[in-house]
Amino acid sequence: MCGIIGVTGGDNVLELLLLGLERLEYRGYDSAGVALQVGEADTTLWRARAATGTRSLEDLVKVVKEAPEAVGAGIGHTRWATHGHPTETNAHPHVDCTFRVAVVHNGIIENCRELRARLEADGHAFASDTDTEVIAHMVEEELAGGSSLAEAVRSTVRELRGAFALAVVCAGEPGTIVGARRVSPLVVGVGEGGEGLVASDIPALLGRTRRFWVIDDDQVVELRAGSMRVTTLAGKVVEPTERTVEWDLAAAEKEGYPDFMSKEIHEQPRAIADTLLGRVLADGSIALDEMRITRDQLRDVDKAFIVACGSSYHAGMVAKYAIEHWARLPTEIDIASEFRYRDPVLDDRTLVVGVSQSGETIDTLQAMREARQWGAKVLVISNVVDSSMTRDADGVLYTHAGPEVGVAATKTHLTQVVALEILALYLAELRGAMSPADGRERLADMARLPELVQATLERSDAVAAVAAKYTTTRDFFFLGRHVGFPVAMEGALKLKEISYLRAEGYPAGELKHGPIALIEPGAVVVGVATRTQLWDKMMGNIAEVRSRGATVVLVANDGDDETASQADDVLWVPRTHPLLAPVVDVVPLQLFAYHLARAHGHDVDRPRNLAKTVTVE
Secondary structure, eight states, X not given: OOEEEEEESSSOHHXXXXXXXXXXXXXXXXXXXXXXXXXXXXXXXXEEEEOOGGGHHHHHHHHGGGSOSOOOEEEEXXXXXXXXXXXXXXXXXXXXXXSOEEEEEEEEETTHHHHHHHHHHTTOOOOOSOSTHHHHHHHHHHHHTTOOHHHHHHHHHHHOOEEEEEEEEETTSTTOEEEEEESSOOEEEEOTTSOEEEESSGGGTTTTOSEEXXXXXXXXXXXXXXXXXXXXXXXXXXXXXXXXXXXXXXXXXXXXXXXHHHHHHHTHHHHHHHHHTTOBOTTSOBOXXXXXXXXXXXXXXXXXXEEEOHHHHHHHHHHHHHIIIIIOOOEEEEEHHHHGGGOOOOOTTEEEEEEESSSOOHHHHHHHHHHHHTTOEEEEEESSTTOHHHHHOSEXXXXXXXXXXXXXXXXXXXXXXXXXXHHHHHHHHHHTOSOHHHHHHHHHHHHTHHHHHHHHHTTHHHHHHHHGGGTTOOEEEEEEOTTHHHHHHHHHHHHHHHHOOEEEEEEGGGGGGTGGGGOOTTOEEEEEOSSSXXXXXXXXXXXXXXXXXXXXXXXXXXXXXHHHTTOSEEEEEOOOOGGGHHHHHHHHHHHHHHHHHHHTTOOSSSOTTXXXXXXXX
C-alpha cells in the first residue's frame, strides 16, 4: 500500500507534489521520491529520493531544494515496501535505462519475475529489487518501437498480472502524465489553476478541487493541463465516472470512515488478496518471499514452533491446526515472552516461525534469537519489510496488508492467518503430504476468501444491531472448539482492547473444568459455531450454558437454521473450508467489538494503555 501523485501544468508542480505526498504518508513512509520534467529541451528527467523511514519526506524536501525551477509535470511516491528493502535504491520513482521514463506504482506485479527475466535477456539493466521497475523498462521498449506514451502504457498493462495503480512520465512528451489501474484505486482531477492531477487517493488532491473522476479497472488516462482522455486497453475512448467529495481532509484520509479501525476492517478483502498475489508460480508451486533456507533443509525439518504475542499468537494457533493437518509436521505454539525461558528442545531440524505485524516485537525477536543459538531454522511472518526480525531470519513471508494505523490488529491479523496457511501448504508440498490436486483445491478456496470476507463486511449494520442489545453487559464469555477456539480468543481480545469490557476466551470443552461456575443469568456467551468438525460437541457446550441462564450469541453459517435455533442472536457468515473458516469467522467479532466500543464512546484507534508495537520486555 503506497501513495502516488502526479501534477501537470501550473507554476507550482513541485509544491503540489510535496503537499500531496505529505497527505499520503498514512499509506506508507519507508521512502519518498519525485521525478520531474524540467523543460521541453531536456532529454532526461530529474529525480530525487529519500529512504530514511518516518523522516523520508522531511529529507526529500531538503533534497528538492536543488530542483530546477521550470517544472512542466512531475510524479511522486511515498512507499510501503513490498518487493525489495526500504532503501533509496528501491525507492520510487523508478526509471528506464535511458532515464527518460519514470514510473510510480502502488500494488504488486504478480508476474514480475518472468517479465524481469525476459527484459534482462533483452539487455535491460535493472537498478532495484522491486517489481515496479519492470514497468519502466517495458514502456521504454514500446517507446523505442515508435509508440506514444499512452500507447506504450496500454501495451505494457496488457502484459501485467496483479493489482496496481501507476503513473508514468516521459521526457519526450512534456506536460503529459499517463496513469492506469487494475484493482488498486486511481483518481484524477482538474485543479483550480487548470492543473491536471492524478493520485492513488483523494486526500492528495483535496484543497485543489472537489471534483474527481474515478479511473476504472484496465483503463488508461492521459492527463495534460486542463484536459484528460480516458481509454480502455484497446484504445477505445470512455467517459470516466465523476465524483464530488464533501469530506474535509481528516475524513478523506480515512476515506469517509469515522476512524482508522473501521477503514482497516473494511480493507481486509484487499489486504488478503494482496497477501495471496504472486504465491503460485507458473509450474503450480508455491512461492514465499525471501528464502535463505533450501527446500532440502526445510524438507528435513521434523518439528515446528510458532512464537508470537497477542493477535499474532491467535493467528499462530490457527496455523498449528493447518500445518499438522496438511503437512503432517508436529507443531507447537508458544507465547513468545515465555518461549526462551522454558528451555525448549531445539536443533538444526527444528523450524521456528516468528509472527509479528511490525517485525519489531521484542519478545518475539528475542525468542527467534534464542532459536538461532540452538541451530534452528527461523522463518518470519511480518507486515514490515526490512524490520529487525526479517533481517535476522532465514526466510520471510510478508503479509502485504499495508500500514495499519489503529492499535488493535484487524487486517494484519487476518493476513497473518492467510500467510501462515500459505506456509502450511508450502510445507505440505515440500513434504509430499498433500496431493497436487488437493493443494490446488485449497489454493482455490483461499482465492475466494476476499469475496467471502467482503460479503461478511456488508452485514456490519446487522452486527451493530446485535451489539446495541448488549451495551449494558459487563461480562462476556467467548467459546470455540478446534479452529473456533483461536477465533474465540481473538474475539475476546478485541472486545477487551477497545471496549474495556471483561471478555474471556475459552475452549468450549474446558467449560466443565471450571469456567462454567461463572455462567449465570445475565452472562453473555459468544460462541463460534460454524460447521467445522466439532460442531456437534460445540452445540452440546452451548446447551450447557443455555441451561444455566446465559444469553447466547452465535457465529453461524448462512442458512444454518439448526444452529440459529440455539441462539438469542446470530452473526451470520458465509461457509468455507473448515481450516480457512477463521479468516471469515473472526470478522463479525471484530465488528461486534468495534460497535460496542463506539457505543461506549471510546476512541477505537487509540485504546488506553496500549501501544501498536511492544518493544520492551
